[in-house]
Amino acid sequence: MSVKPLAFIPEHDVAVPARLLVLAQGDSVRPVWVNGVGGMTFRMAEGTARERYVKYAAAGTPESDFAREAERMEWAGRFSPVPEVLERGADEDGSWLSTRAMAGASAVDPVWVARPEQAARAVGIGLRAMHDALPIGSCPFSWSVEDRMAGFEARVASGESPADWGNGYSRFTVDQAREMLGTPPPIDKLVVCHGDACAPNTLLDVDGNFAGHVDLGDIGVADRWADLAVAAWSTEWNYGPGYERLVYEAYGVQPDAERIAYYRMLWDLT
Known part of the structure; x- marks a missing residue:
């Protein structure tokens, strides 16, 4: 019997996609979340004014298009505390969504x-x-x-x-x-x-x-x-x-x- 995919905080090293290393521009990159269906979240520039989170999904996975989330986040952010969208993009390997870090x-x-x-x-x-x-x-x-x-x-x-x-x-x-x-x-x-x-x-x-x-x-x-x-x-x-x-x-x-x-x-x- 199949089970619902689990999301979890990674306890071991997670390979950082090459595109994210480029986006980091030398800033630190640390995996903080894996959702079990092809999505990962990384924390960049931790502890600095540039701190941000980047969600990444490999091409063809269920979360490979972040346009939907970016649109909703930008709308909700007018009324309730949610992350500010900084950037989203895609290439042949995957897609990503970058948001400004929130306190908490x-x-x-x-x-x-x-x-x-x-x-x-x-x-x-x-x-x-x-x-x-x-x-x-x-x-x-x-x-x-x-x-x-x-x-x-x-x-x-x-x-x-x-x-x-x-x-x-x-x-x-x-x-x-x-x-x-x-x-x-x-x-x-x-x-x-x-x-x-x-x-x-x-x-x-x-x-x-x-x-x-x-x-x-x-x-x-x-x-x-x-x-x-x-x-x-x-x-x-x-x-x-x-x-x-x-x-x-x-x-x-x-x-x-x-x-x-x-x-x-x-x-x-x-």
């Missing part, structure tokens, strides 16, 4: 993994801050159920079967899953969702307060539970069981079992 560290930095209660609360606080700040009326992007169902159909068309699905979803047939995903619960509240509100994409300052968000390629209008269900779920992957409730408490909502179950299935199968 990922909520899965070892410092915060060792303080999971504080980190989980910051994830909830940060998500609420983003949802409150981003204006749905002027948002040009959508992350609706209808938009996302294309991902499910693409997986099925590729030959994937329920036997490939994890988290207990393999007990459903394709038709059953399609019907379940096609009948979402009523909208609770429309917001501009982050689109990948997992703990690693929340930045915390040195005191553990919310500082910003990264990885914004799927920003769009959707029910707030599309973000909430996954943000809370991610605490189990990153900190262990028992911290989901802190995300909901910090956000200011009571857990909604029906919406949580639906949006986790939508996340996993699309």
